[in-house]
Amino acid sequence: MRPLKKEDINQEIFDLYDDYAHNKIDRRQFLEKLSIYAIGGLTVSSLLSFISPNYVDSILVKPDDERLESKYITYESPKGGGSIKGLLSQPDNNTKKLPGIVVVHENRGLNPYIEDVGRRAALEGFITLAPDALTPFGGYPGNDDDGRELQKKRDRFEMLEDFIAAFNYLKSHNNCDGNIGVVGFCFGGWIANMMAVRIPELKASVPFYGGQPSDEEAVQIKAPLLLQYAGLDTRVNAGWPAYETTLKEHNIEYTVYFYPDVNHGFHNNTTPRFDKEAADLAWNRTIAFFKEKLK
Missing domain, CATH: 3.40.50.1820 (Alpha/Beta hydrolase fold, catalytic domain)
Structure with a gap:
């Protein structure tokens, strides 16, 4: 399966993540609702991984920047x-x-x-x-x-x-x-x-x-x-x-x-x-x- 891209994600998933990130729903409810979108080869784990923060590859100014x-x-x-x-x-x-x-x-x-x-x-x-x-x-x-x-x-x-x-x-x-x-x-x-x-x-x-x-x-x-x-x-x-x-x-x-x-x-x-x-x-x-x- 090809890697997920932003355009693969329904806006409702972003809205759902926003509810979860701001404590409108708990993790169990979030995963239950997310499972609705796990279709067509998508899995809950792949969706969760994609919308979760990726800090390792995203830092623009490294902690040891000499400047x-x-x-x-x-x-x-x-x-x-x-x-x-x-x-x-x-x-x-x-x-x-x-x-x-x-x-x-x-x-x-x-x-x-x-x-x-x-x-x-x-x-x-x-x-x-x-x-x-x-x-x-x-x-x-x-x-x-x-x-x-x-x-x-x-x-x-x-x-x-x-x-x-x-x-x-x-x-x-x-x-x-x-x-x-x-x-x-x-x-x-x-x-x-x-x-x-x-x-x-x-x-x-x-x-x-x-x-x-x-x-x-x-x-x-x-x-x-x-x-x-x-x-x-x-x-x-x-x-x-x-x-x-x-x-x-x-x-x-x-x-x-x-x-x-x-x-x-x-x-x-x-x-x-x-x-x-x-x-x-x-x-x-x-x-x-x-x-x-x-x-």
Whole structure:
């Protein structure tokens, strides 16, 4: 049998995976529903393997890239999870203070994709910190299924405090100039929105397909926003009209892009939801936004 390709996968399978990845259904229900599509030579195992992340072959900036100084650090989050681990990355042999970016993971901890994103951003001339909100449980467990289960055990507002503490860590870092932004994906997109709510000094926020704050929360935003949404992501997109109304009514600076015909998670190049054209465009816009707002 030839290898599966993206065009072999029914959109309903992507929607089903999205429900599973966001805890709408459990693994047993996911596999039962997935079996409906195991026809014509397709098996459940082949479908599951294809739609699951492939971290080994997808890393763009290797952990030992000589252009970077990238290492794990710990910082204190007194209102959150205590001592939190994170990946701190910056250009190698840097001799000047740099603007900072907090990089926020999805709902499964600091997996290799998010670490890679942290390194990608650092190569653009930033000092980046990608925290792991699963640190209180020993950190990202090595696979996303277990990571999701662990993250469900933490309160999301307590985790928000961990990322606010990451902002504070960068702000006081000797190599940071104090101009700090945040980029987050999925759960991290909600965190990016909420950091804009909670941190008046935040200089820029880029939520990728992130849940929106309440109207009462949104009016507190001071940071300019660059909001990136997937056209097929009806679950997250449903909250946008009310959010936009509040942003407009209170003259909050924002730019929003909807990328047509792509799925939630389109920036994540480790799964078939990845759309290279949309991901590259969104990332280029992200870096340009940070260079404008943080430098």
